[in-house]
Amino acid sequence: MNATEELEERCALTRSRKLGGLTPAGFEELRRDVHENLSDFIKTDDQRALNILKGALARYNDSVKDDDLRGDDEFMAERKKRLSALVAAAQQAQGEDPSCLDAALIETLARDLDPEALLDALLRLEGTEEKRSGKLQELGTKETDLWDDVYLRPRLRLRAATVRTCVDTAHYRMAASLGREALDVAPTDALGIRSSLALAYARLEDEPAFNELEAEAGHHGNAWWHLARVLLLFKLNRMPAATRALKGYMRLVHGGSYALLRPVFVELCIPDRPAYAPNSFEEAMLAVHEADPIVADTPDFINWCEDQSWLVQDAMKFCDAEGLDWNA
Amino acid sequence: MAFDPQQEDYERMVLRFYQSMSADEAKSASRRFASFGERFAHRRDTLPQTDTDRAFHLVSEAAILIDYRLPFAAESAANSLIQKAQKELGEALTLDPGSTDASRMMEAAELSSYEGYFRYLADNEQKALDEADRARARLVRDGAPEEEQQLAQHLAYAPYLRWLAAEAGRALVCGHYRFCLEVAGRALALDPQDEAGVLDTAAYAYAKLEDDEGFAALKRRMAEAGRAESAWTRMAALSLAFSAHDLDRSRDILREILASYPEAGDILVAQHELPDGVYARLAVEPGSEDELILAVSEGAILLQEGRDSAERGTLSTWVSQEVPRLVAEGTRPRHIGAKARKGGLR
Numbered sequence: 001m002n003a004t005e006e007l008e009e010r011c012a013l014t015r016s017r018k019l020g021g022l023t024p025a026g027f028e029e030l031r032r033d034v035h036e037n038l039s040d041f042i043k044t045d046d047q048r049a050l051n052i053l054k055g056a057l058a059r060y061n062d063s064v065k066d067d068d069l070r071g072d073d074e075f076m077a078e079r080k081k082r083l084s085a086l087v088a089a090a091q092q093a094q095g096e097d098p099s100c101l102d103a104a105l106i107e108t109l110a111r112d113l114d115p116e117a118l119l120d121a122l123l124r125l126e127g128t129e130e131k132r133s134g135k136l137q138e139l140g141t142k143e144t145d146l147w148d149d150v151y152l153r154p155r156l157r158l159r160a161a162t163v164r165t166c167v168d169t170a171h172y173r174m175a176a177s178l179g180r181e182a183l184d185v186a187p188t189d190a191l192g193i194r195s196s197l198a199l200a201y202a203r204l205e206d207e208p209a210f211n212e213l214e215a216e217a218g219h220h221g222n223a224w225w226h227l228a229r230v231l232l233l234f235k236l237n238r239m240p241a242a243t244r245a246l247k248g249y250m251r252l253v254h255g256g257s258y259a260l261l262r263p264v265f266v267e268l269c270i271p272d273r274p275a276y277a278p279n280s281f282e283e284a285m286l287a288v289h290e291a292d293p294i295v296a297d298t299p300d301f302i303n304w305c306e307d308q309s310w311l312v313q314d315a316m317k318f319c320d321a322e323g324l325d326w327n328a
Numbered sequence: 329m330a331f332d333p334q335q336e337d338y339e340r341m342v343l344r345f346y347q348s349m350s351a352d353e354a355k356s357a358s359r360r361f362a363s364f365g366e367r368f369a370h371r372r373d374t375l376p377q378t379d380t381d382r383a384f385h386l387v388s389e390a391a392i393l394i395d396y397r398l399p400f401a402a403e404s405a406a407n408s409l410i411q412k413a414q415k416e417l418g419e420a421l422t423l424d425p426g427s428t429d430a431s432r433m434m435e436a437a438e439l440s441s442y443e444g445y446f447r448y449l450a451d452n453e454q455k456a457l458d459e460a461d462r463a464r465a466r467l468v469r470d471g472a473p474e475e476e477q478q479l480a481q482h483l484a485y486a487p488y489l490r491w492l493a494a495e496a497g498r499a500l501v502c503g504h505y506r507f508c509l510e511v512a513g514r515a516l517a518l519d520p521q522d523e524a525g526v527l528d529t530a531a532y533a534y535a536k537l538e539d540d541e542g543f544a545a546l547k548r549r550m551a552e553a554g555r556a557e558s559a560w561t562r563m564a565a566l567s568l569a570f571s572a573h574d575l576d577r578s579r580d581i582l583r584e585i586l587a588s589y590p591e592a593g594d595i596l597v598a599q600h601e602l603p604d605g606v607y608a609r610l611a612v613e614p615g616s617e618d619e620l621i622l623a624v625s626e627g628a629i630l631l632q633e634g635r636d637s638a639e640r641g642t643l644s645t646w647v648s649q650e651v652p653r654l655v656a657e658g659t660r661p662r663h664i665g666a667k668a669r670k671g672g673l674r
Contacts, residue, residue, distance in 0.1 A: 235505070
């Protein structure tokens, strides 16, 4: 979540409404002004709340960056501390603006609940929001993308988190239908809901839905897609095709082989996935982490991957080049 | 819905005995059968039999050792049981190299990996069918009485049905759910009464695919075949309701299970995993404690999915937490009733 950009957008929109009749060029100028003197423009409760979240998320993400340098105990202590700080900040933000959905979402996620309890909490939030401002699928119009309205983005973030949690807790059809509702009103899919759905359809061995979603996405793929395709074909027992897909995953996803064979702990996504470059190693680690329950449900999938000597060689090469530890 | 190795051994010998009679002898078949049971039990070698029959007898003995005795054997006795069973299977294969039961059971005992055994079954399925077709050619006599033909047909294809049932079961465990349904379909086409019990396996595949429609069709099919709900269909229904996050319905199904099976509460909390039958799924009484134990054991695939901090799987954790609550809820009204009577309502 780029809280700075969204806060600036909100401030500019508020000021522009006040001024009235700004040309697009005039609005752009206002936008620059807001960017340079943000604090002067923060006037409303929602902006104050978002400003608190902006600072809290920056501190949280700074702390996450240094995790590699920490020992186990230090990491656990730091993690607990930064999550509590985020909960406190989110509560403070809700003090400024009780209807701040991003704050409620961040608080819920930062509580580090058991995934099934998290799903319950997110569904309760969905219910509250639905009562307050209507069903997600009825908020948009055919011509616009919900994401373009900065005030509706929190609803999409909530939905994306719900869908990710559905996949995490093995509620796959639910993930697919909740994800579909969001994609119908926000097809640009800035939050990568399709990536979650690719995993869900792979697990459900639903090849037609998988292909349809891929055609709709029309992009060059990312770590989730490349990995989901391997899983789908393996599960459908189409082994030559699965082998080809695994080669594709290895070629297209940087360090993908290593990420798959040497999975690591991945920190919670609060409130959404970090903006990693498509097919980067970071993205691969996240995708492998999100696919983990599906991989575990396919007990010999990893063994089969390990039987492909070219994959293991590629992973070891990556490990050497990056100075990582193969036996860690 | 299960294969009983001893019964099948008996049936094979009955068929052989009957088929070895001349036309004249067959007219007084019932008199000739009078001593059959005693000879089968005590003087087996005096009955007509081929190497294939002798091989199957060894298979049935090995099946009893591995599937029915090994799980209850002391650890010290386990090794000698396994060795004995393997020796019997080895002898069976010497007598009848085409014995699909013996070769399949040998492979299962090797058990290099889930996927390895699955792949062996999938890759050799056609051979198992060819072998069954050859057995049919040997056993089914043109113009024979209907009853004899049916028995011969049944005995010819039973090993192939066991093969398919094992293959469907392994496909399920390995996460090849649609493949599992395809194999189950082939078994049902040959065995509409589902002696092999693949409908129960298929119920789990539909649950894993979260396919409510497929599951509903399966239940209709079971009803048409005159079969009641099984512990498998109930566990599948539970999994489907839980996957859809319908917790009220999940609780209702749990209540049904608790009311339908003895010791259900303990079984659902313990969720023991037993080794799968190597010959075939163990024969259990419908509605019995054993049936639920088996369905819960095979149900690990439904229970143990999804991330949770207990690392048990989301449904597993939910069931183990919910069952004690439902059991307490179930006993409460009786308790209140007893108190009310004590209070002098009478």
